[in-house]
Amino acid sequence: MSNPFKYGTVVSGEDFANRDKELRELANRLKETVRIFLAAPRRYGKTSLIKNVLGVLQKEGMLTAYVDLYWATSSREFMELYLSNVIRGSRSVARRAAGFIRDFLPRLRPRLGFDPSGNPELSLDVSRETPAEAAEEVFNLAEQIAKAQGKRFVVVLDEFQEIVKLDGEALERQIRAAIQHHKNVSYLFAGSKSHMLIDMVSEQTRPFYQMGTLMTLDKIPKEEFSSFITAKFVKSGKPLSPAAVNRIIMESENVPHYVQLLSFYLWDHFQGVSQLEEAHVAEALSIILRGQEPAYLTIWEGLTLHQRKTVKVAALLKGRLLTAKETIYRFHLESASNVAKSLRALCSKGILRREKGAYVFEDVLFCRWLEKLT
Ligand SMILES: Nc1ncnc2c1ncn2[C@@H]1O[C@H](COP(=O)(O)OP(=O)(O)OP(=O)(O)O)[C@@H](O)[C@H]1O
Ligand SMILES: [Mg+2]
CATH class of the missing domain: 1.10.10 (Arc Repressor Mutant, subunit A)
Incomplete structure (x- = not known):
């Protein structure tokens, strides 16, 4: 049997615990024209929640695009990423791409290609245009597509606080200038540096001041996460004592990523044990910490x-x-x-x-x- 615990990836389906309330609330709110800022510390499960919400909205016929700013190293790269994901999210891309480019991106004329798995990829020549003109076309595209297709578009910008590293406030201002007029697109800005995201919407001098409502994501309630973890151990034929599950939650401070990580190692390491106890959790933790030692020593040094x-x-x-x-x-x-x-x-x-x-x-x-x- 394969390990029932997952970490380091987006979780969905039976790997996704609880969060029903948040999922419903976010999905419902995104059906209207809204701008939501979702802030939570690292590894609380933002991206997983978002991807699950997008799955629900897609099933209801909405267009969705997910853009992760973490990987963009320049404003040009970010715009390319943005365009590719918006075009990809509009589904009928293969048929319509040529039309999109002609109608909606007259100045930019990006080159369309396909990645090895057949997904459309765009390369842009932003350099020929002034950044402001390029930005205007790029950030208006979702609204144009939504209007043309008569559908709501939901655009997610994950790790949005990274925008300040790309082009100072200029890019923030360009995005604001475009999206403030959009009626058919809902925006979700998520971030793991909560204070940076909160500052963006609450400081009067910033372009995103009062541009949307702020939501925060808490940890999964302890009791519910404990039951979820226990059920997975039991189902995979490895029951664990209540003290053991409490210890997992305590050592990982109930942060979802670490709960799953510790459970993963516990499950993995004690293959032959019929009932897992607290001492096994302590040992699994020591194993993880030994593995982390080189990284932690680097921080220490x-x-x-x-x-x-x-x-x-x-x-x-x-x-x-x-x-x-x-x-x-x-x-x-x-x-x-x-x-x-x-x-x-x-x-x-x-x-x-x-x-x-x-x-x-x-x-x-x-x-x-x-x-x-x-
Ligand atoms: N609802 C959930 N149920 C069970 N485990 C979860 C849940 N949400 C997150 N996790 C665990 O936490 C890990 C991190 O989740 P995710 O990447 O969604 O968080 P994040 O807040 O986006 O993290 P980062 O700050 O690193 O981007 C997942 O791989 C999984 O192990
Ligand atoms: Mg994330």
């Missing part, structure tokens, strides 16, 4: 001594009271301003983030690794 001290204390105190007098005294952290400086550096390196008055590890397992060091 990139830190100053004070940052190392601070991050260790953050692991020990669960990210709380780090600048308190007693903490500074007990752990020889020198001064509150030094701690604040190290915390800022650790946040900008993507190791910690601020959440509800505490510091949280972006990688839950890095925190487990540090706990073992101390």
